Amino acid sequence: MVISIGGAPVGAEDGAPGPARPGPAGPGPEGRTRREVTRGLRACALTAALAPLLTAFRAPHPRSGRGGGVPDGTAADRASAEWASSDRVPFDRTYRGCRIQGVWIPARGAGEAGRWHVTVDGRPLHLMRRADGSWLSTVDHYCSYPTPLEAARAAVDALPPGQRLRAPDPADDAAHPHEGGRHGVRA
Amino acid sequence: MAYVRKDAGTLTAGEKRRFVNALLEVKRRGEYDEFVRMHVAYYASDGERGLRTAHMAPSFLPWHRRFLLDLEEALRRVDDSVTLPYWDWTRDRKATSAPWTADLLGGNGRRSDHQVMTGPFAYREGNWTLKVGVTEGEFLTRDLGRRRAPIDLPAKSDLEWALKESAYDVAPWDSTVTRGFRNRLEGWGTGRGSASWRNHNRVHRWVGGVMLSAASVNDPVFWLHHAFVDLQWHRWQRRHRGARYLPATAPGSGDAQHGRIVARRERLPPWDVTPAELEDVGRIYRYA
Numbered sequence: 218m219v220i221s222i223g224g225a226p227v228g229a230e231d232g233a234p235g236p237a238r239p240g241p242a243g244p245g246p247e248g249r250t251r252r253e254v255t256r257g258l259r260a261c262a263l264t265a266a267l268a269p270l271l272t273a274f275r276a277p278h279p280r281s282g283r284g285g286g287v288p289d290g291t292a293a294d295r296a297s298a299e300w301a302s303s304d305r306v307p308f309d310r311t312y313r314g315c316r317i318q319g320v321w322i323p324a325r326g327a328g329e330a331g332r333w334h335v336t337v338d339g340r341p342l343h344l345m346r347r348a349d350g351s352w353l354s355t356v357d358h359y360c361s362y363p364t365p366l367e368a369a370r371a372a373v374d375a376l377p378p379g380q381r382l383r384a385p386d387p388a389d390d391a392a393h394p395h396e397g398g399r400h401g402v403r404a
Numbered sequence: 405m406a407y408v409r410k411d412a413g414t415l416t417a418g419e420k421r422r423f424v425n426a427l428l429e430v431k432r433r434g435e436y437d438e439f440v441r442m443h444v445a446y447y448a449s450d451g452e453r454g455l456r457t458a459h460m461a462p463s464f465l466p467w468h469r470r471f472l473l474d475l476e477e478a479l480r481r482v483d484d485s486v487t488l489p490y491w492d493w494t495r496d497r498k499a500t501s502a503p504w505t506a507d508l509l510g511g512n513g514r515r516s517d518h519q520v521m522t523g524p525f526a527y528r529e530g531n532w533t534l535k536v537g538v539t540e541g542e543f544l545t546r547d548l549g550r551r552r553a554p555i556d557l558p559a560k561s562d563l564e565w566a567l568k569e570s571a572y573d574v575a576p577w578d579s580t581v582t583r584g585f586r587n588r589l590e591g592w593g594t595g596r597g598s599a600s601w602r603n604h605n606r607v608h609r610w611v612g613g614v615m616l617s618a619a620s621v622n623d624p625v626f627w628l629h630h631a632f633v634d635l636q637w638h639r640w641q642r643r644h645r646g647a648r649y650l651p652a653t654a655p656g657s658g659d660a661q662h663g664r665i666v667a668r669r670e671r672l673p674p675w676d677v678t679p680a681e682l683e684d685v686g687r688i689y690r691y692a
Contacts, residue, residue: 302534343618346451347460348578349594355538355618359591359608360601374614377518377547380539 302342317369333365340382410692412489413502420508424524426479426486428531440536440621450578457509460579463666464590465637466682467527468630490631494560504660518545545613557610558603578667635691649679
């Protein structure tokens, strides 16, 4: 999998990157080497381990696979590409002092769906999808939002002041036979 | 002999003390955190595949009814005089009303970090350290009424909007249905903003802090809130005599909801019980 989780390149593809200044506890530029790679590998391991769970994700509105949805060509093309991938555009913003980043991880094979990997200050924020296509997070679990970015912002709004999401537990790499799993909740 | 679940606002000092002590003991024994984990594990969303039992599904009410009975059994193993109180949020609507008193659940979180500083569940008391959670904090958090952008609790008229529905639930039996008692009570709305969270969901938001998260069971108000939600099911049954849990039978293999919801006489995981068996629990408890 060739995805840099939390790296600047992803944010740069956005075309409209947010403030480059990382949040107070966000990963600094100096950390974007070995740690970045390690994090990417861990994310891949996690993805592999959770594959059965992740296949549970379905896209209510199947769309054409135009990669990361980078706008190109004519305005019509661009509008079409934006529509086709409106919920696939990576983001990297600072919101109320927190760095929120999200990237769509495409399906790796037939019969598998892609998923969003969203972080707040580098910590994973688990998202779920509603049947109407909107998104909810484990922080703000009783309301949903039109896009992963808005769900991430709402999570920042709902986080108690000064609190961070918990760090991923190495135990999360193990598959959970339990129905539904732990959804990234410290347990 | 059925026991009685009482309005939290009417409990005597002794009843409050015994309820609180039983909760603290269930927590001390490590049983409480299993309830938190279970609620997290069974939260499946309807935009994803798989069976939904606890939310965004017809079995929202029987699932939580059985979940409450399990906690109540754990409390009654500690002290058999204890029953779950309910919080009537149509009447006790302030951050200082029941159940937010120092002798019951304690008050609002402080402004700086939303940490609950009063009552028996305050972190500094040493008896309520959060073990299961979405965030790093080990202390209980609340932001009653959401101070940054204030909202109100649901009103009697909001409950009435749900109770007047004659159908228990309607196809496609998920969070997108706009008719039916179940989702109008559970509270998944359409659109965005304040109108999109109603009744049950809105109360989780009004309390805020951990109550808004996947680990909402960490706040003991979870049980008082859901006891009141459970009472609404009973009230709805009394108003619509003969109305039953729906769907009566499982959606067929051609239906998008096939295998994704629990019909009236199907097993409701994780228990060996059906929604039909949970429709009338009058022999176990009643509401005062």
